Amino acid sequence: MIFLRRFWAAMARQISTILALAAYENDRKSTSSSVGSWESLINPLQIMLFFIGIRIGFRYLLSGGSLGGSATSLYFNIVIFMAAGFTIYFPFRQLAIQALSGLKLRSPLYYKRIEPLDILLALSINNIRALLTLTLGLMALIWALTWDFRMDSPGLALCIYLLTVVMAIGFGICLVFLGSYNKFITRLIKRLINRILIFTSGLFFATFELPLYSRPFVTWNPLLHAVELFRYSLNNEYPIPDISLSYLIWCALILLGFSLILYRTNESLLLESVDD
Amino acid sequence: MPESNQRSNTFSNTPKKLSSSFKFAESFESNQLITLWRERLASFAKPRILISAFLATSAFYCFVIGRDRYTSVSEFVIQQAAPLDGSSASVLAGAASSPQVLTSLVDGQYLQVYLESSDIKNRLFPDGKKFEQAYRPRLPDLWTGLDANSSAPAQLDFYRKQLSVAPQPMSGAVILTTSGFTPKQAFDLNAALLKQSRRFVNEVNQSINADQNKFAKKEVQLAELNLKAASRKLELFRKKHGNLSVESEKAATSSFISGLESQLVELKVEEAALRRQYRDPNAPEVSFVADQVKELQVQIRQERDKSVSNDGRDLNTLVLEEAGLISDVEFATETLQSARLASDNSRRESQRQLKFVVVLSQPGLPVAPDQNWRWQAFLASVGIIVVSWGVGGFILNAMRKS
Numbered sequence: 001m002i003f004l005r006r007f008w009a010a011m012a013r014q015i016s017t018i019l020a021l022a023a024y025e026n027d028r029k030s031t032s033s034s035v036g037s038w039e040s041l042i043n044p045l046q047i048m049l050f051f052i053g054i055r056i057g058f059r060y061l062l063s064g065g066s067l068g069g070s071a072t073s074l075y076f077n078i079v080i081f082m083a084a085g086f087t088i089y090f091p092f093r094q095l096a097i098q099a100l101s102g103l104k105l106r107s108p109l110y111y112k113r114i115e116p117l118d119i120l121l122a123l124s125i126n127n128i129r130a131l132l133t134l135t136l137g138l139m140a141l142i143w144a145l146t147w148d149f150r151m152d153s154p155g156l157a158l159c160i161y162l163l164t165v166v167m168a169i170g171f172g173i174c175l176v177f178l179g180s181y182n183k184f185i186t187r188l189i190k191r192l193i194n195r196i197l198i199f200t201s202g203l204f205f206a207t208f209e210l211p212l213y214s215r216p217f218v219t220w221n222p223l224l225h226a227v228e229l230f231r232y233s234l235n236n237e238y239p240i241p242d243i244s245l246s247y248l249i250w251c252a253l254i255l256l257g258f259s260l261i262l263y264r265t266n267e268s269l270l271l272e273s274v275d276d
Numbered sequence: 277m278p279e280s281n282q283r284s285n286t287f288s289n290t291p292k293k294l295s296s297s298f299k300f301a302e303s304f305e306s307n308q309l310i311t312l313w314r315e316r317l318a319s320f321a322k323p324r325i326l327i328s329a330f331l332a333t334s335a336f337y338c339f340v341i342g343r344d345r346y347t348s349v350s351e352f353v354i355q356q357a358a359p360l361d362g363s364s365a366s367v368l369a370g371a372a373s374s375p376q377v378l379t380s381l382v383d384g385q386y387l388q389v390y391l392e393s394s395d396i397k398n399r400l401f402p403d404g405k406k407f408e409q410a411y412r413p414r415l416p417d418l419w420t421g422l423d424a425n426s427s428a429p430a431q432l433d434f435y436r437k438q439l440s441v442a443p444q445p446m447s448g449a450v451i452l453t454t455s456g457f458t459p460k461q462a463f464d465l466n467a468a469l470l471k472q473s474r475r476f477v478n479e480v481n482q483s484i485n486a487d488q489n490k491f492a493k494k495e496v497q498l499a500e501l502n503l504k505a506a507s508r509k510l511e512l513f514r515k516k517h518g519n520l521s522v523e524s525e526k527a528a529t530s531s532f533i534s535g536l537e538s539q540l541v542e543l544k545v546e547e548a549a550l551r552r553q554y555r556d557p558n559a560p561e562v563s564f565v566a567d568q569v570k571e572l573q574v575q576i577r578q579e580r581d582k583s584v585s586n587d588g589r590d591l592n593t594l595v596l597e598e599a600g601l602i603s604d605v606e607f608a609t610e611t612l613q614s615a616r617l618a619s620d621n622s623r624r625e626s627q628r629q630l631k632f633v634v635v636l637s638q639p640g641l642p643v644a645p646d647q648n649w650r651w652q653a654f655l656a657s658v659g660i661i662v663v664s665w666g667v668g669g670f671i672l673n674a675m676r677k678s
Binding site: 023026030036037038041074126128129130132133136151153154155156157158159208236237239241 | 444656669
């Protein structure tokens with residue numbers, strides 16, 4: 001009982017520390033930009049709209065001048081389809097790259113209780129809050145325009161989102177230590193992440209649209225599983241062949257466990273900045 | 277105590293003072309009560325306590341008082357008797373582009389709308405009162421179920437929530453899931469909907485084929501009647517004009533006139549020779565041949581007039597009329613042949629395109645309640661907290677800073 005009380009107190013203190021750091025980073029960020037805290041919304045929104053434009057443009061060209069006809073349109077509005085992908089993909093990308101770039105926010109480290117991982121988690125919270133706001137705003141807009149609200153498995157959606165965050169933190173920390181041996185590898189990984197992840201994470205396509213023989217080339221990516229399962233949680237009729245929740249859970253847990261071990265042994269590496 | 281003494285003294289002084297001080301004491305007490313409740317409420321109205329209360333209420337409803345829900349699932353495919361021709365449209369396309377799958381998928385989508393329609397609801401539950409009775413709310417969960425005296429749209433909405441029809445673009449199969457508050461409800465609804473699906477495919481698709489066949493047969497009958505009428509007309513025409521064929525009659529007349537004309541030429545040659553032979557043109561030998569020539573000329577003119585004039589046989593008009601009638605018969609014959617061919621093709625195609633509901637997985641009687649909804653609902657409550665904290669916190673912070 002005493003152990004539980006101490007554990008709970010320690011957890012509460014840790015959470016308070018991370019939240020305080022998040023608030024500090026928010027304050028700092030809001031003063032460094034002319035649009036204040038809204039900047040963390042504007043940048044991802046630009047990228048998201050750009051990709052949605054590309055997707056709609058391709059659909060328009062391929063279907064010979066009409067926006068319909070895609071198999072995914074049976075289940076989703078195109079903007080909801082893309083936004084669901086971004087909800088998962090963007091936090092992952094941001095968190096992984098953030099960890100790989102090293103921590104820019106170092107002043108809180110003056111306090112003994114604060115550790116680099118706390119700062120990383122605080123930054124992640126801020127990113128996730130901004131992206132969550134963006135996604136919810138877009139979905140609310142589409143739902144308001146089409147008057148077609150659908151969220152078949154909200155519990156699954158929450159689990160998928162949390163698993164993605166866990167996986168992103170684990171993946172980011174693992175990459176930091178992988179790249180610590182060679183700076184070139186870090187730069188290469190950082191660039192490859194953007195390109196490989198964006199084309200294999202199912203942002204632009206649905207797995208069921210792919211022919212059977214080409215699926216193994218993308219289903220290795222746990223992020224694809226997260227994106228597809230998130231879409232499935234919005235609409236349970238959405239088909240998800242070769243997609244598995246257990247694979248996602250295993251990937252998230254293994255990456256997190258492995259990253260925590262690496263973090264324990266090489267904590268200082270997180271402070272080294274690797275800028276392109 | 278001294279305060280009470282003072283009060284009793286005051287009471288004994290004047291009745292006016294007594295009533296005013298009583299009022300003051302009453303308002304003071306009520307103010308104290310309000311303040312006390314405010315303090316109590318303020319101590320409860322902390323975010324942590326409110327969130328805990330919300331989650332506890334949600335967990336209590338989801339895992340304690342929420343009614344059991346049972347789910348029954350069946351899977352079927354709408355299959356054609358013979359596969360369609362053609363292959364996948366694109367190498368980059370998935371299995372969904374296979375014509376067989378696409379046909380089944382489209383049929384599945386029609387079926388989805390059909391099964392969720394008000395028509396089917398009324399067919400399965402003709403009596404609204406009985407429907408309300410079967411799905412009425414029960415203690416302790418008074419939130420779930422169909423209220424008594426509910427409107428028709430509310431009943432239809434509730435009915436739609438009890439079933440899910442999901443056509444699969446990969447295989448073309450249709451997954452039919454039904455839920456109910458008892459295992460029997462879920463199973464019965466699934467079985468009834470499966471029956472309605474069969475009826476839809478049999479009655480709608482097969483009746484289209486039957487209609488096509490009927491139309492083709494009707495066309496054949498019509499063509500036969502046309503041919504009979506055209507043949508009869510031709511026959512009557514020939515009967516009326518007393519010949520087998522006007523064309524051959526005309527040919528015979530022409531050859532007869534030609535024969536007369538050649539005979540006339542011969543006689544004219546003979547006459548010319550006799551005129552050279554005899555000096556007197558009125559010699560009996562010459563006159564005899566000349567008379568023959570004249571007679572023959574008259575005869576030829578008469579024959580000609582007889583065959584083409586309106587008063588005579590008028591063979592030209594008859595030939596034209598007969599040609600029209602013959603072409604009518606020929607056209608009717610060809611039409612009959614085409615109609616027979618089309619009818620035969622239609623019969624063969626309708627056999628080939630006949631669709632059937634092939635049940636891949638029969639619905640089963642659920643043995644245990646479905647726990648999925650409990651977890652989904654509870655996690656949704658957690659999600660609401662997380663999203664409110666994330667989004668609300670971000671927006672409030674951003675607004676404050678800007």
